[in-house]
Amino acid sequence: MIALQQRTAKWIWVFLFSSILLFTLAQSKVQAETEVYVVYAGKGNLGKNKLMAALPKNISAKAFNINFLAFADYSGKQKMVTRLNRSKMVIFMSDIPMLLLKNARITTNLLITQSSKQTIRSKVWTLHVLEEGLELKGFGDSVQKKLISKKTDLGSYEDLRTLDLLIVNEKTIPLFEVISQVVGKTIRP
């Protein structure tokens, strides 16, 4: 009787986990590849929501709270970077992702906003998009920058790729609107 119970319990576990695994695999097949990852910190939830709402609707985007790495094991950071690098563009909001992912090797387009830190750079293209008036510490004279006051200031995709820094006049155009335009031009040039 005991043996029967144990065997039954074992197969219940096998059945449960097989079901979960199959369900998961089925789900993962239908999930579209993420084109844009927005990486934010817990405190920046409001800004993240605004940015996600501003992004072009024809682009698949996901947001990731970088503080969730506290729940992960010691390989969590690397797994996060692995996923980020599969996307076409990564957006870091604020200093915190820059600090928590320091040393990360980013091999996709990288857009940094709300932070003038330059501790992480992409091997492909790194663009800072900052509001006018922020202190631009660490940006040298050789930095290619442009002041954006209206949508047309962004120029073509090719023009954009030559830039390192966009300074946004928020009195005339919202920061997130500019980011949305950059994302659109980068992913659907």
Added chain:
Amino acid sequence: MLRELRLLIGGFVFIFVTFFVILQSSLAEEKLQVSGYGNTHYMDHSGTADFVGKNSLNNGFFQIREFSLFLDFTLTDTIIASTELEAGDSGNLYTANYAYISIQATDTINIRAGKILVPFLSYNENKPNFTQFLMSQPFTAFNIAPVIGTPILNHGFGWSDAGAVVDLCCLGTEAGFLNLKLGVMNGLGSDSTVLDDNTVQLAGGAATPTVRPRDGLLQNEETTELTDNNNNKAVVAKLTFMAMTLPFDIGASWYQGKWDNASSKNLEMIGGHLNWLEKNWSLKGEYVTAKVEQDAGFDPLAGTGITGPAAINTTTGDYTMLAWYAEISYVVARYSAEKYLRLIARYDDVDTNDKARFTPWDRSRITGGMEFQVARNARIRYEWQRSKIDDFQLAPTPFINAGGKEKINMNMASLIFSF
């Protein structure tokens, strides 16, 4: 033995060549992420008892504790194959600390299957020295949760097991987020009628009594991580709360499984952890109890001619062990963004609940440490420890003859790097 050694070396060469080829290919940058860490240290004890057939820990020695590579290969946007290959114990012990497939089912559900890290307390999932401030491990991970082996009986670092874990992340509120990890795995076990059946002999003269190399739970050699000694699967659950606006998390963990071949003896562990990690200071702690069901009166050494005190926790039947630690650290000087000096203090205590006989593992410990980060990925550490054995007045003469003292001092200098 020679054939096994050849197979082992051949296997590792194959793995490294495979990954090297992948690394050099054009797809590698996109699909494979490699990082790692390592450390080496000089360690010197005084006051430890000597064991038969083992080098004395009182002789200072250099050791490469760990050299690990983390390899994550993305199969699809949602599926990652992941492993940690570790050369431990001065490069004489090679293990895959974990090797699993990770599936991001939805934004909030992740499933891992394979050889997984057991999600129990905080230390096991954060054991690399670059994520810790001290090189030595807390008693909660050393004496209860079997994260670390003893220097004289090492099966590798990290508590991992074959099974699956579902990770539910993250239920949010205004105050913070909840994370739940649920796992099922082979579990801890022993082919003996005593759970903690590893023993070593004191080098104490003619009568050389046997003691346990540690008084705690250990993944026994017979019950390897990839097979099971019984029909029962262990279950583990870990619930963690993380504050929204503070670098603070607190959690509770539970493990339960049958450990004997007949699936009749239960092992249950319950614990809690706390981490508060500010930029310039930190507070960490863990508390854990282990309830072990075991028949009373059984002595695995009966009839061998070897005298006590071998029967630790075997004469009393069921027993409960308890361990906890608290650790604080403070950055006293910051020289640049990458260079700083941190001071660390930790207090550990373990109660083996062995009321019948003396055990050198029922003790408390104070640790003082200093960590100097010399560059972004390199640190130098120094640690001083003093352990105090409880009930030392019960220590048998052979233990004292073998060099065992009430207070054990340890000094350790370490070099740590990560990449």
